[in-house]
Amino acid sequence: MQIYLPIAEVSVNAFLLLGLGGIVGILSGMFGVGGGFLMTPLLFFIGIPPAVAVATEANQIVASSFSGVLAHLRRKTVDLRMGTVLLIGGLVGAAIGIQIFAALREIGQVDLLVQLSYVVFLGMIGSLMFVESLNAIRRSKSPGASPKRKKHNWIHALPFKMKFRTSGLYISVIPPVLVGMAVGVLAAIMGVGGGFIMVPAMIYLLGMPTKVVVGTSLFQIIFVTGFTTIMHATTNFTVDMALAVLLLIGGVIGAQIGTRIGVRMKAEQLRILLALMVLAVSSKLALELLLQPSELFSLGESSH
Amino acid sequence: MLRIVFALLFFALPATAEVVVAGLSQNRVSITANFDGSEILIFGAVKRDAPAPGSGPLEVIITVAGPSESVKVRRKAKRFGIWVNNDWVDVDSAPSFYAISTTKPLDQILNETEDLRYKVSIPRAIRSVGAPESVQDPAVFSEALIRIRTKKDLYQMNPNTVQLEEDTLFRTSIALPANLTEGDYTARIFLTRNGQVVDVNESAIDVRKVGLERFLFNLAHERPLIYAIMSLTIAILAGWAASAVFRYILA
Numbered sequence: 218m219q220i221y222l223p224i225a226e227v228s229v230n231a232f233l234l235l236g237l238g239g240i241v242g243i244l245s246g247m248f249g250v251g252g253g254f255l256m257t258p259l260l261f262f263i264g265i266p267p268a269v270a271v272a273t274e275a276n277q278i279v280a281s282s283f284s285g286v287l288a289h290l291r292r293k294t295v296d297l298r299m300g301t302v303l304l305i306g307g308l309v310g311a312a313i314g315i316q317i318f319a320a321l322r323e324i325g326q327v328d329l330l331v332q333l334s335y336v337v338f339l340g341m342i343g344s345l346m347f348v349e350s351l352n353a354i355r356r357s358k359s360p361g362a363s364p365k366r367k368k369h370n371w372i373h374a375l376p377f378k379m380k381f382r383t384s385g386l387y388i389s390v391i392p393p394v395l396v397g398m399a400v401g402v403l404a405a406i407m408g409v410g411g412g413f414i415m416v417p418a419m420i421y422l423l424g425m426p427t428k429v430v431v432g433t434s435l436f437q438i439i440f441v442t443g444f445t446t447i448m449h450a451t452t453n454f455t456v457d458m459a460l461a462v463l464l465l466i467g468g469v470i471g472a473q474i475g476t477r478i479g480v481r482m483k484a485e486q487l488r489i490l491l492a493l494m495v496l497a498v499s500s501k502l503a504l505e506l507l508l509q510p511s512e513l514f515s516l517g518e519s520s521h
Numbered sequence: 522m523l524r525i526v527f528a529l530l531f532f533a534l535p536a537t538a539e540v541v542v543a544g545l546s547q548n549r550v551s552i553t554a555n556f557d558g559s560e561i562l563i564f565g566a567v568k569r570d571a572p573a574p575g576s577g578p579l580e581v582i583i584t585v586a587g588p589s590e591s592v593k594v595r596r597k598a599k600r601f602g603i604w605v606n607n608d609w610v611d612v613d614s615a616p617s618f619y620a621i622s623t624t625k626p627l628d629q630i631l632n633e634t635e636d637l638r639y640k641v642s643i644p645r646a647i648r649s650v651g652a653p654e655s656v657q658d659p660a661v662f663s664e665a666l667i668r669i670r671t672k673k674d675l676y677q678m679n680p681n682t683v684q685l686e687e688d689t690l691f692r693t694s695i696a697l698p699a700n701l702t703e704g705d706y707t708a709r710i711f712l713t714r715n716g717q718v719v720d721v722n723e724s725a726i727d728v729r730k731v732g733l734e735r736f737l738f739n740l741a742h743e744r745p746l747i748y749a750i751m752s753l754t755i756a757i758l759a760g761w762a763a764s765a766v767f768r769y770i771l772a
Contacts, residue, residue, distance in 0.1 A: 228699030450749035514665035
């Protein structure tokens with residue numbers, strides 16, 4: 218069944234969109250990532266204009282994260298206090314990101330920025346997580362070695378300390394605000410929720426327990442992507458409601474299934490799977506930059 | 522006095538008066554939510570005051586063009602080991618859609634001068650003047666534009682698809698693809714003999730979004746904040762509803 222999208226102005230198969238939403242939704246629920254880093258490139262691939270894909274994806278992430286966060290709230294695996302601190306940073310970051318996006322659009326290098334950010338960030342985080350989780354699995358297999366104790370690093374020397382009971386942390390608010398801000402910038406530029414950055418940052422940098430990381434990141438993502446959606450809709454008119462609804466119908470059901478699969482899996486297994494997926498996406502994008510494309514030319518809107 | 526007017530009118534008409542009388546199956550294409558492309562039937566007849574002149578066969582060229590807009594064509598080049606957008610050319614005016622249907626291959630029935638005058642062939646329908654000085658080969662960019670749009674069926678060259686009967690009745694159908702954009706389209710019908718245009722007929726086709734498509738498009742552009750909040754609300758409600766339904770099924 219073909220459907221004509223009113224804002225994107227292209228006709229696509231409705232079941233293809235439902236299916237894409239569902240698959241990405243499952244992954245979103247399993248790993249606590251918004252799934253945007255998979256969905257946005259997939260939307261480019263099926264012919265949705267990039268500007269529409271980025272903006273609509275923000276809207277869709279709100280929906281798929283919402284059902285996920287409800288599931289986590291019920292299980293009390295959301296650190297609301299930490300989420301709010303991350304959110305404050307996130308809103309500031311998103312506002313900055315939209316400015317950067319507009320500035321690069323002027324010079325016509327948005328595509329390059331988006332692609333490079335994907336390759337660099339996904340590649341870095343993917344490899345980091347992969348190595349980490351391999352080590353974790355190796356440790357759990359050799360019972361003699363004791364788990365590493367939490368170190369006191371520079372983060373504990375910063376001022377403005379705050380108690381985060383759910384996470385069992387007493388740390389400065391500066392690192393979470395900065396993490397939230399970085400994620401907000403990426404959310405606006407790359408059309409992603411930013412979970413793939415935030416989840417590892419929360420585990421490795423802030424030292425939060427893996428159990429609350431997923432729910433808390435989803436909590437922050439909802440509000441930051443909601444804000445990004447409004448900004449894109451009012452400045453660029455690029456949010457396609459029909460596209461978003463189709464993606465989210467598949468997405469919310471997928472996310473529910475994913476959350477249940479996630480609960481049954483071990484944290485290390487989850488992490489290694491996420492790492493592999495992140496690496497696959499980043500190498501696919503890196504190849505696109507490195508190999509000669511079959512069509513060297515591309516069409517864009519003229520500035521005059 | 523009246524005689525002079527009649528005489529003037531008589532001389533104003535071409536010596537071999539052959540005039541197109543044309544019709545379209547529809548003057549309006551409605552883009553609905555399940556729009557999956559459309560087909561327009563273009564038909565007509567040749568009206569003559571005198572018997573057809575014997576100088577060469579009569580041929581028919583039919584074009585359908587979408588609204589013209591400027592397009593930026595970018596070219597990638599290898600810089601620092603990766604492929605990035607490098608140089609670009611602004612094509613001043615290119616139709617969003619352009620289809621040509623003819624009785625015979627275009628170059629056999631239309632000469633260069635007439636093509637230039639009426640801008641019939643695809644390269645002529647595109648206007649590109651302002652290439653930056655740094656670009657050595659601006660023609661390649663126009664060719665790329667045509668190649669990319671032809672691949673998407675937005676530019677179509679359909680030789681031998683106009684049926685002409687008894688040198689009088691003609692008909693063809695033009696397929697409008699699903700990825701059509703709205704605007705004022707024009708259909709042109711040319712009669713040619715020996716490469717010369719004998720008569721031209723032009724009619725408008727109105728391509729518009731309707732119903733829900735129209736409503737959402739207008740809302741998004743005229744009340745963007747309301748549209749954004751509505752999008753988010755629908756997203757959140759659907760997310761909550763799906764979560765609730767799923768829990769109910771499992772329970």
